[in-house]
Amino acid sequence: MSNVVFSNRYKLKDGVSVPDFLLAIEQLIKEHVSKQKGYVSFQLLKEDDTWVDSVTFETMDNLNAFLESSQSNSNELSEKFYSFLNFATCKSTVYSVEMSC
Numbered sequence: 001m002s003n004v005v006f007s008n009r010y011k012l013k014d015g016v017s018v019p020d021f022l023l024a025i026e027q028l029i030k031e032h033v034s035k036q037k038g039y040v041s042f043q044l045l046k047e048d049d050t051w052v053d054s055v056t057f058e059t060m061d062n063l064n065a066f067l068e069s070s071q072s073n074s075n076e077l078s079e080k081f082y083s084f085l086n087f088a089t090c091k092s093t094v095y096s097v098e099m100s101c
Contacts, residue, residue, distance in 0.1 A: 003040060003097040004063050007054040011089040021084040025053065028077040036069070038062025050089075056097070063094065 012021060022044075029042045038058035045052040057063040070078065 003056050003058055003100075004060050005054050005056050005095045005097060006063055006067075007052060007093045007095065009050060009052045009089075009091045009093075011049050011086045012051065012084050013086045016084045021081075024077075024080045024084060028081045029055075032075065032077050033066075036062070036066045038066075060094075060096075 012018070025044060033039060033042065033055060036057075039062075040056040040058060042055045043053065045054075057066065
């Protein structure tokens with residue numbers, strides 16, 4: 001089975017501190033997401049005022065377990081990260097990795 005990528009596209013709330021946002025997402029990834037079963041990698045991308053983050057897991061089962069856990073077990077790190085997001089602009093997508101070079 002191929003890896004899966006969970007991708008989120010969003011804008012930040014007006015007036016938030018980008019350095020504070022970057023610190024919050026770094027802490028969330030290092031202290032929580034990267035410790036989840038099947039975690040492979042994380043990327044944060046930006047174009048103008050639009051941000052995209054993507055986390056790769058080994059399998060869809062790993063991703064589903066992570067998503068279920070995240071929805072039922074909110075933590076301080078995720079709440080801090082979410083506080084920066086403009087949720088009206090959020091869109092999430094799941095991709096299967098078909099080729100990686």
